[in-house]
Amino acid sequence: MAGVKLSHVYKEFDKGNFAVSDFSLETGEHEFVVLVGPSGCGKSTTLRMIAGLEDITAGEIYIDGKLVNDMEPKNRDIAMVFQNYALYPHMTVFDNIALSLQIRHVPKDIIRERVMAVAETLGISQYLNRKPRALSGGQRQRVALGRAIVRQPKIFLLDEPLSNLDAKLRNQMRTEIIKLFHALGTTFIYVTHDQVEAMTMATKIVVMSDGLVQQIGSPREIYHHPSNVFTAGFMGSPQMNFFERCPLERKDGQYTLTFLGTRFLLPQEKQQQLSQKNVQSGEVIVGVRPEDIRLATQEDDDKVSALLEVSEMLGNEVLLHMRKAQESFIIRVPEFEDARFSQVGVAETTLELAIALSKIHLFDAETRVNLI
């Protein structure tokens, strides 16, 4: 078992064009790290640098405490699962899985034993004599996983392994990869652009954008305490509602916030956090998750009324697309709250809403960094 450490790693492709900048990360010995971000954010490049398939421009990469900057990929004791499976179409499933052992001249009987064991684990024993083209997408993905597992490497690198599968199969394979992670007890580094995969699988998430690390943390931390507007908007579906240029006022030690045409006195906890950071009056970006706005009841103070534009019935919940003046936002309410939202043609109804002020996020309007 081993961990990976990246220290101030840079990757420059053309002069001045950095795919990855100042990337630092340290993993534990049994950790599921997910690099997540939009296309072109440098997550795959980072993974390829760990694998040794890309040279690094600056910085250091350690695997199991050993500096591997100039080490050949084959000597790093890592296995990689590629997005398009990278199976050899002219070889049988058995040979595809056995290839890495054959290259390393492992005795034939041991190869057979290990391939059989891996195939058993992944439920592909009956396909060992087939060629990859005779397998479904999910089965091919299992073979690709099998090829990585059979070597018993220290680190697993997975580059968007589920993105070629349909939604149902993706859910199923997600669970299987999590089981595999627990069974193997090694470090997994997983690249995806799908925030659901990141949230469900990771023990540690690295959010990236434009080659820069935006935040590193557990799924819970990333979701509940996003460090900036990018992370807050990227994680969560539907994404967090943002209200730009909202005046935050500090008067007599009390913070008040105006957004959605209403002036709110922030709750005690937020007051303390803001005054500890000595946040001054000014314009802020307010972030509210769709589930933190609900339909108001009679007892609620500070109600906000907004126009319902569209309701989307998702079965267990309803997404309501609301509008108030120029601001559009989405709220998530349980299906039972009001059956009429599951009907079509309810547009242009005015609804009273209550906002969970203790759960809102305040971001600096200039730096877009979380103020609390």
Next chain:
Amino acid sequence: MIDQQKQSRLKRNRKHTPWQMSMRYILLCLGLLIMVIPMVYMVSSSLKPNDIAFSYPIRLIPTAQEATLSNYDYVLHQKNFFTYVGNTLIVATATTVFSAALSSMLAYCISRFRFPGRNLLYSIIITTMLIPGLAMLVPQFELAVTFKLVNNLWGVILFYTAWVTPFSTFLIKGFIDNIPRELDEAIYMDGGTVFTIYRRVMLRMASPSIAAVSVFNFLFAFEEVGWSQTILKKDELRTLPVAITQFFQAHNRTDWGYVFAMTCLAMIPVILIYVLLQRYFISGLSSGAVKG
């Protein structure tokens, strides 16, 4: 949507009137005749005695009294006929093997590795495709003399290999460009080297294009006459096409019956190869060319 597509396809087919279709077939038949008549004439002449080869009016099919196998008898009982066949097969096979090995390695390197001068190298290879080998007869002959390759089958094999390698490389590179890089990378991660990738992935996956160029190269080496006639002067080293030319103006006349009999015999392997491997001509060439 599908119905619309179907209809538009039907419309497209309907565009051709019966008159257009018949013109098309008439043109195709004319083309076919242009190709086939010389072959028929060749076979028929090989079955006629030399003195009536040019009798007038022209008869494509000799009469029963005229038909004779004496030309074949003479050609087959020439003391060196099977030596010629052997030489030709050696030259064609060696050229095919060498060019396949060389061009597949070159194609793999140019397709996969970024090294200084890579584009220049590839441009030079492409440019040499434009120059027919025989256009450089004199400098090549000097080269052959320097390396003592005159009157040596290697002189034919090596130069043929040099001639066919650029086009083969171009074609195989087009094919390799479409093999996903992840397949190489997976082997690197698994502990393989460049040669493991070449042997385990490239040779296997690019085999349709290698097979296609190999068929072409074999036929080229089997049929080429200009260069081999220039440097193979000894009778026992001659290849079949060169051997055929020995009947031209021998004893101040050309024994056309012998020429055509030997040509017919020389065509047999060519036709066999074409019939057996014809799918590689089309599939390999088109896939490499279109995608490349």
